[in-house]
Amino acid sequence: MxxxxxxxxxxxxxxxxxxxxxxxxxxxxxxxxxxxxxxxxxxxxxxxxxxxxxxxxxxxxxxxxxxxxxxxxxxxxxxxxxxxxxxxxxxxxxxxxxxxxxxxxxxxxxxxxxxxxxxxIGAIAMTEPGTGSDLQAIKTKAVKDGDAYVIDGSKTFISNGHHADIVLTVCQTDCDAGSKGFSLVIVETDRPGFSRGRNLRKIGQHGQDTCELSFNSVRVPQSNRLSEEGTGFAHLMKQLPQERLILAATAVATMEKAVELTIDYTKERTAFKQPVFNFQNSRFVLAECATLVRVAQSFLDDCIVSHLDGKLDADTAAMAKWWLTEQQNVVADRCLQLFGGYGYMEEYPIARIFADARIQKIYGGTNEIMKEIISRSL
Structure with a gap:
């Protein structure tokens, strides 16, 4: 490495x-x-x-x-x-x-x-059953009542939702203000009216809890709001590049591990009286994957250096998120193929790598949204 x-x-x-x-x-x-x-x-x-x-x-x-x-x-x-x-x-x-x-x-x-x-333990609640990547369509409302907000709505696909003690919740505080009508409010999960739904069953990342959350007239002091009222959407746009960069970093690390596992397996596994690695196709696939990992690492390193210098822009973060998670899925698929039938067995790590990778192209903003962000700067 x-x-x-x-x-x-x-x-x-x-x-x-x-x-x-x-x-x-x-x-x-x-x-x-x-x-x-x-x-x-x-x-x-x-x-x-x-x-x-x-x-x-x-x-x-x-x-x-x-x-x-x-x-x-x-x-x-x-x-x-x-x-x-x-x-x-x-x-x-x-x-x-x-x-x-x-x-x-x-x-x-x-x-x-x-x-x-x-x-x-902290969680962030943006996504709702009918919104997905369209954050401006969020309907969860926080209505002022004295010195408190009364929050009503529902969220879904919330990572860490099962154990979360605080949930950073994106709410509408002014329904007529468009993108300036959203605020970020910390909701403690022991407050009356807050409830967790079922732990959602996913095709991958089975050990990482993902819940539905419901807010039924949850009363929260206005002092739990982050920053000024109506600044929530702007703050989301400011913080999302770092979220996307950590997804990109995970993608590259997972690619590295997939290639490492596959090299080891193909050198140990025999077919037709020789190691699977000895077949030209195996070596060529692994050469392609190793090259993708090297290029991906170089791109990620550039992004991390830029971020450490305070210079990473939203467009580049979007490029990193979509391209690196895309390559993560490509490498996972190609590596799994070299395991043959064993690659489809859950007890083999490559199977879990393959299944876990798929969500990377969806959360943090779908890769289609990433391309839309990039295209606006062209």
């Missing part, structure tokens, strides 16, 4: 620690987590005790004081360990960063330290 140019000794040490954590604390439980469709609650506390949550949140709020590079290293270790059920990226890279960027001092001190140690 080629070492990225943005890596340093501190990040190398983090990678070693993260590898050990996922190998010892997550990998042995993955099969059980996939069966029960969620991780054990205690896994969050263990990650927090190791300092692996909120790595890029300032130390004054309990975080690691690192950068996006630290989150990317963690995502790579998680993908390489094949222990992908713990929804750290949603919790640390997305929810925590909304709080850090737009929260008041009181809000940050109230929630971020508990998120960093795993006491409080």
């Amino acid at each position: 080629r070492r990225s140019r943005w890596m340093d000794d501190d990040l190398d040490a983090l990678a070693e620690m993260a590898d050990t954590f996922f190998e010892k604390e997550c990998a042995p439980h993955e099969d059980r987590w996939r069966e029960q469709q969620h991780v054990d609650r205690g896994a969050w506390a263990k990650a927090g005790s190791q300092g692996l949550l909120c790595l890029s949140i300032p130390e004054e709020y309990g975080g690691g004081g690192g950068t996006f590079a630290h989150e990317a290293v963690l995502a790579r270790s998680q993908a390489h360990s094949l222990s992908t059920s713990l929804g750290i990226s949603v919790h640390s890279v997305i929810v925590a960063h909304y709080l850090n960027a737009y929260g008041t001092e009181e809000q940050k001190r109230r929630w971020l330290p508990k998120m960093a140690d795993g006491q409080v």
